[in-house]
Amino acid sequence: MPCLNEAETLATCVEKAQSFLKRSGIAGEVLISDNGSTDGSQAIAESLGARVVSADQRGYGAALGTGIAQARGRFVIMGDADDSYDFANLDAYMAQLRDGADLVMGNRFAGGIAPGAMPWHHRYIGNPVLSFLGRLFFRTPIRDFHCGLRGFSRDAISNLNLRxxxxxxxxxxxxxxxxxxxxVREVPTTLKPDGRSRRPHLRSFRDGWRHLRFLLLFSPRWLFLYPGVALLWIGLVVGAQLLRGPVVIGGVTFGVHTLLVAALCVIMGTQSIAFAIIGRRFASRYGFIPRSGVYDRLLEGLTLERLLLFAVLLMLGGMGAMGWGLWEWARRDFGPLTSSATLRMVILAMTALVTGFQLMMSAFMSSMINIPIYERRLADQPAPDDQFRRRSDRA
Structure with missing residues (x-):
């Protein structure tokens, strides 16, 4: 149980957990991960026979991480120390864990939420929306992403390198x-109003944004790739039509100004796709996201040299189109560019130049991330004289 000034409810939670261990015959312990309590929570827990460890870094995740690292059991059940969860009835969790589950999540919406236990904006907006996004982004079966009562295999979760x-x-x-x-499995669980007289540590908008930010950062596809592909497709389709000349739909004429918007979509889409590739490579390389065989094969084809060649060809094409535009401008004695054909060519040239430059810089950035980091540098190798001296000493 993570704990930060839970003197009002901690004793009840510890006693319920101990009653479950005694009733079920499980050899276990109640561990309190204290996050800097100043209300005597530590003494209360110790007086009831719970083991208290200190989580020096502040934060809910930091307290849980410390507790998981210090836990001695094969299985761990974590839950808030505010008496909103029933630690006396954890049989469904243990049954799933013994059946081979690595992570068992509680589902409060399936088990029952008592009146006043959850604010309406959490129950009908925050939790459903964030849980839906989690299922959409990561294809997980979990329908209550933020239930605080969950059980898991200690070894399996420790290997995830939670940060x-x-x-x-x-x-x-x-x-x-x-x-x-x-x-990963889910079991129904109940939620009742917590027993504290003070405000909860949770801050709705701040912590809701932190959850949403995390989901987006861990899914480069939804944050960068899919929006980028959509923008690029719209820009190319619309731009291809407008390069031939104005298009009239329902009495509305779409001309050179709409072509500018299409060019912007192409530039933004290309940059977004490049960010998706760079972000995915960074996340998988540094262990934030597991590696993907499909993605790794794609990156093998998108080498720095191939991307640079494509970028250079784009920029050369843009320079050619820009040269044609300058020639047309010179023909008009460098006067006002009133010809829509010339403006279309200039827009095409600028789009190709900017897109090519973006690709070039993104290719270099992606390749920088791919530089080996676990191999020993040449400078770390012992000098030949040192090797000779060591062999001589052994002789």
């Missing part, structure tokens, strides 16, 4: 477990 320190720790556990193809 976040705040409330988004709850989302990180589900996301990484799903991406790592662990056995």
């Amino acid at each position: 976040t320190t705040g409330m988004e720790f709850a989302s990180e556990m589900v996301v990484k477990a799903t991406l790592s193809q662990l056995d």
